[in-house]
Amino acid sequence: MRNVxxxxxxxxxxxxxxxxxxxxxxxxxxxxxxxxxKAVAELGVRDLxxxxxxxxxxxxxxxxxxxxxxxxxxICSYPRSAKDFTLQYRAGTVELELLPQGTLVERIRAGGxxxxxxxxxxxxxxxxxRGKEKITVGGRDFLLELxxxxxxxxxxxxTADTLGNVTYNKAxxxxxxxxxxxxxxxxxxxxxxxxxxxxxxxxxxxxxxFVDRVFARAVA
Amino acid sequence: MNPLNRQALARxxxxxxxxxxxxNLGIGAPTQIADFVAPxxxxxxxxxxGILNMGPAPRAGExxxxxxxxxxxPVTLALGGxxxxxxxxxxxxxxxxIDVAVLGAFQVSRRGDLANWTTGKDDGxxxxxxxxxxxxxxxxxIWVMMDHVARDGAPRIVSxxxxxxxxxxxxxxxxxxxxxxxxxxxxxxxxxxxxxxxxDHVQAATGAPLRLAERVGxxxxxxxxxxxx
Numbered sequence: 001m002r003n004v005x006x007x008x009x010x011x012x013x014x015x016x017x018x019x020x021x022x023x024x025x026x027x028x029x030x031x032x033x034x035x036x037x038k039a040v041a042e043l044g045v046r047d048l049x050x051x052x053x054x055x056x057x058x059x060x061x062x063x064x065x066x067x068x069x070x071x072x073x074x075i076c077s078y079p080r081s082a083k084d085f086t087l088q089y090r091a092g093t094v095e096l097e098l099l100p101q102g103t104l105v106e107r108i109r110a111g112g113x114x115x116x117x118x119x120x121x122x123x124x125x126x127x128x129x130r131g132k133e134k135i136t137v138g139g140r141d142f143l144l145e146l147x148x149x150x151x152x153x154x155x156x157x158x159t160a161d162t163l164g165n166v167t168y169n170k171a172x173x174x175x176x177x178x179x180x181x182x183x184x185x186x187x188x189x190x191x192x193x194x195x196x197x198x199x200x201x202x203x204x205x206x207x208x209x210f211v212d213r214v215f216a217r218a219v220a
Numbered sequence: 221m222n223p224l225n226r227q228a229l230a231r232x233x234x235x236x237x238x239x240x241x242x243x244n245l246g247i248g249a250p251t252q253i254a255d256f257v258a259p260x261x262x263x264x265x266x267x268x269x270g271i272l273n274m275g276p277a278p279r280a281g282e283x284x285x286x287x288x289x290x291x292x293x294p295v296t297l298a299l300g301g302x303x304x305x306x307x308x309x310x311x312x313x314x315x316x317x318i319d320v321a322v323l324g325a326f327q328v329s330r331r332g333d334l335a336n337w338t339t340g341k342d343d344g345x346x347x348x349x350x351x352x353x354x355x356x357x358x359x360x361x362i363w364v365m366m367d368h369v370a371r372d373g374a375p376r377i378v379s380x381x382x383x384x385x386x387x388x389x390x391x392x393x394x395x396x397x398x399x400x401x402x403x404x405x406x407x408x409x410x411x412x413x414x415x416x417x418x419x420d421h422v423q424a425a426t427g428a429p430l431r432l433a434e435r436v437g438x439x440x441x442x443x444x445x446x447x448x449x
Contacts, residue, residue: 027269027306028292029285053306055346080348089346096346101268102310102354109307122314122357125388128349170303171270172286177305205305 004164004213005193009039012187012215016152018045019072023108023148023183024052024062025155025176031168033156033189034060035217040154041065047072051108051148053101053175055079069093075148077101100128103145105178111147112181112210120145153183157190157206157214161197164211165204166190173205180206187213221416223368223397228443231256233322233365233395235445237263241319242312244268244355246336247291250322250365256443265298266318268351270309273301290351310351313358321359323352325366325391327381330428332391332403334362335383356387368396368425375427377401377408398422400439401430412437412445 006012013036016022022040026032041064048071055074056063058081065071066084073095079085088094099107100122110118119142123129133144155176157166166188168176180186188206193216224232226249234256237243244266245253254276257263265274268290275296278284283294297303312318327335337352356362370376377394394401399422400412411433413422423430437447 028288030269030288031286078348078350079346081345086345090344098347098349100349100353101306101351102314102358105306105310120314122354124357126353126385128353168303170284170286170297171267171288173303174269174306174309178307 001196002164002208003162004208004211005162006213006215009035009215012036012189012213013039013043013152013154015185016040016043016045019047020045020151021049021051021149023150023153023179024050025153025174025179027053027171027174028057029061030170031156031172031174031176032061033154036154036187036189036215037061037064041068041070044068044070046070049073049075051075051104051150053077053104055082055085057081058083066094073097075099075104077104105175107145107148108175108178108182110145111149112178115147117144117146119143148182150179150183151185153179153186155180155186155188157188159192159194159199160188160190160211160214161194161199161208163196164188164208164214165199166206166211166214167199167203168205177205180210185212186210187215189215189217192216221414222441224414224439224441224443226252228441229365229395229397231443232439232445233363234258235443237261237320240264242266242317244313244318244321244359246321246323246352246355247350248324250324251289251291253322253365266309266312267295268306268309268313268355270304270306271295271297271301272304273298275301310354313351313354316358316360318355318359320361320363321355322363322365323356325364326370326376326383328364328377328391328394328403329381330377330379330403330408331389333381333388334364334386334391335381337386338384340384353386356390361392362390364391364394366394366396368398368422375425378427398425400437400445402433407431409433410436412439414439415441
């Protein structure tokens with residue numbers, strides 16, 4: 001029977017290499033896979049393109065990657081109050097692609113759903129329309145938004161079963177559930193792993209077809 | 221006559237929210253509106269990070285790091301609350317399912333253009349947009365809540381926004397520290413003024429032409445609206 005449980009942080013992030021595109025779930029601290037973020041920092045990889053809502057807040061989050069100069073570019077919606085990112089942004093050593101948050105998550109959804117993109121009214125008439133094709137449908141202007149995919153998606157769940165089905169805790173679901181559909185390798189950090197059949201099927205938010213690895217961090 | 225303070229302004233906006241409506245309160249000053257929504261008003265608060273029927277802040281010691289609002293402060297879930305992912309949260313916005321979004325602003329134009337995501341000035345930090353644009357484009361009604369003028373006295377209601385735009389032609393109503401102003405096809409209409417305020421004074425503090433509505437309500441110093449429904 002399928003079993004995607006990995007026993008160590010290192011195994012959770014094995015194969016993550018220089019130049020990879022990496023999605024990291026979370027909104028602020030909720031849904032942030034802190035153990036595997038740390039494991040990636042220990043790999044010491046470079047030139048990553050990171051796709052995440054925020055850019056760290058100075059703790060054991062994406063700040064670790066910026067401090068070690070592992071990131072070449074970040075695609076996000078709100079990189080403020082992110083001290084370590086800000087230092088590099090101001091020095092011009094990291095590139096920022098700023099997106100409205102709904103556009104960010106929908107581009108990821110499109111990537112995971114096999115769509116070639118979508119038309120969004122968000123950003124029309126603002127700086128966010130720059131470089132984007134404008135298409136008029138029914139008399140209204142839309143921007144063509146292209147899909148986003150990644151080599152790795154690192155997300156935080158609450159409970160997984162050994163097959164890789166995942167539940168989330170409260171508002172920690174945020175971008176995690178969508179990112180889990182849009183990467184070649186999806187690694188989910190959870191609080192607890194149960195046997196297949198141990199989850200209420202109605203409570204499963206990310207079905208195991210999307211999940212390649214689950215890792216249970218040690219819960220204090 | 222002093223301008224309305226933030227609390228009184230929040231109370232005023234709260235009193236005008238339609239019964240049983242789905243409402244998103246923007247980060248910053250609008251967040252405070254939640255404290256003044258009557259429990260029996262049936263207002264259901266939406267949060268961009270995947271919460272419907274968001275409740276007030278928890279008691280000290282009962283914070284849950286997985287239960288936060290868009291400003292990343294701890295909140296609770298009200299009776300009948302629900303969680304969902306960010307894609308669905310933004311579908312609720314873009315899809316026109318939110319009845320009213322109340323947002324802060326730097327500038328609003330006479331056509332209802334909104335500038336609220338950046339001043340465009342270097343404040344030492346990278347720019348951040350979050351969900352500001354999605355919300356401004358998608359909600360059925362966009363209300364703005366702000367001081368009538370900037371700290372330096374410059375009008376924030378202007379003929380044309382000079383700051384980077386969030387969205388064009390979206391604001392329908394502006395609640396300021398001096399007045400309630402409706403954005404209409406025919407221009408900006410003052411529908412209520414702070415007790416003791418003169419139209420000429422409000423006009424002088426505004427960078428676009430105003431007209432008085434047929435019936436003009438009065439706003440008391442504590443944010444109660446009298447003379448309009």
